[in-house]
Amino acid sequence: MNKLNVCVLFGGMSPEYAVSLRSAESVLNNMDSNKYNIYPVGITRDGKWIWFSANQYEMLPADIWQELPENCPAAISPVRGQGLLIFRPEGMETVPLDVVFPVMHGENCEDGAIQGLMQLAGIPCVGPDVAASAVSMDKTLTKLVIDHAAIPQAKWYLVRGGDLATRIDSACDEVEKLFSYPVFVKPAGTGSSVGVSKAANRDALCSALIEAAKYDDKILVEEFIQGREIEVAVMGNERPVASVCGEIDSGAEFYDYDAKYVTDTSVAYIPARISPETEERVRDLAVKAYLALGCCGLSRVDFFVTFADNTIVLNEVNTLPGFTSISMYPKLFAASGIPYSELIDNLLTLAMEAN
Numbered sequence: 001m002n003k004l005n006v007c008v009l010f011g012g013m014s015p016e017y018a019v020s021l022r023s024a025e026s027v028l029n030n031m032d033s034n035k036y037n038i039y040p041v042g043i044t045r046d047g048k049w050i051w052f053s054a055n056q057y058e059m060l061p062a063d064i065w066q067e068l069p070e071n072c073p074a075a076i077s078p079v080r081g082q083g084l085l086i087f088r089p090e091g092m093e094t095v096p097l098d099v100v101f102p103v104m105h106g107e108n109c110e111d112g113a114i115q116g117l118m119q120l121a122g123i124p125c126v127g128p129d130v131a132a133s134a135v136s137m138d139k140t141l142t143k144l145v146i147d148h149a150a151i152p153q154a155k156w157y158l159v160r161g162g163d164l165a166t167r168i169d170s171a172c173d174e175v176e177k178l179f180s181y182p183v184f185v186k187p188a189g190t191g192s193s194v195g196v197s198k199a200a201n202r203d204a205l206c207s208a209l210i211e212a213a214k215y216d217d218k219i220l221v222e223e224f225i226q227g228r229e230i231e232v233a234v235m236g237n238e239r240p241v242a243s244v245c246g247e248i249d250s251g252a253e254f255y256d257y258d259a260k261y262v263t264d265t266s267v268a269y270i271p272a273r274i275s276p277e278t279e280e281r282v283r284d285l286a287v288k289a290y291l292a293l294g295c296c297g298l299s300r301v302d303f304f305v306t307f308a309d310n311t312i313v314l315n316e317v318n319t320l321p322g323f324t325s326i327s328m329y330p331k332l333f334a335a336s337g338i339p340y341s342e343l344i345d346n347l348l349t350l351a352m353e354a355n
Contacts, residue, residue, distance in 0.1 A: 023324050027323050039095060040052040082094055105322065148292070155179070157178055157179075225315075230246070231302050232245055232332070234299050268326075272305075302315040
């Protein structure tokens, strides 16, 4: 059987650049080189595309991958049939691609940008398409779809970052009319908890709004839900399946960027510490949300289950979740009987089937 030509994209012009490097290291180390011709291509923080010439994937998390002298500029052509272009000193090499795996998070990828390029090029791409990616990335749009699908979610309010210079006091007044403290403040279009704050009073709310505005003009303020943080991995196209449920105990104020990737305070429980009946309901709602947003390939769907009465509340949907060695998406499917390498095989197959 002929090997498939697979381009693994990583990095990118996003606040989640460092997370992408760690995810890509894990994906590349778990791809079967007997099945795939692997072409790693990194995008630097300033937007340069570079073909990474070696299999020294440990260089990625250290962010020294750009330094190999054998590296070459690269690009994926939007012209159908051209595929990956590697600009070697002796001349341009054209590599036809069977599928692209964008192991990237945040803006300029998870928002549909890379998916749009692959659509133009006619190259299968792992994960949801342009529309589902864009809607899922913008949490305010996600809220509208989820509400239409009658899936329970936290109450929310939209603040515009551009208004803060002239009306931050009125924005805080409106939040205080709608919610009791604490509240969560999030940029609408980031993941990995970048720019997210928990505000317990008015001063903290003002600071949180200003911080979130550094990342997005649309800022989401949400009511605080007291409950367990439950995550579900979903995979598939027309008939998606949900993994077992996992639970995150952040060991901090909330599951912020540091708790996810820097400190060792968080603890994951797989399976989650919820009843079988609640788990089944969470899994059903995860698939319902996935289908309502038009996702295919993969997504991770996050919920709260309240301590008081086991009410299930959707938190958010992540269309290109982390794939680091400690990330929940691969761990949840591993606990469901699909090991990491097989998971990658399945995702590549689903991308080609959806194209």
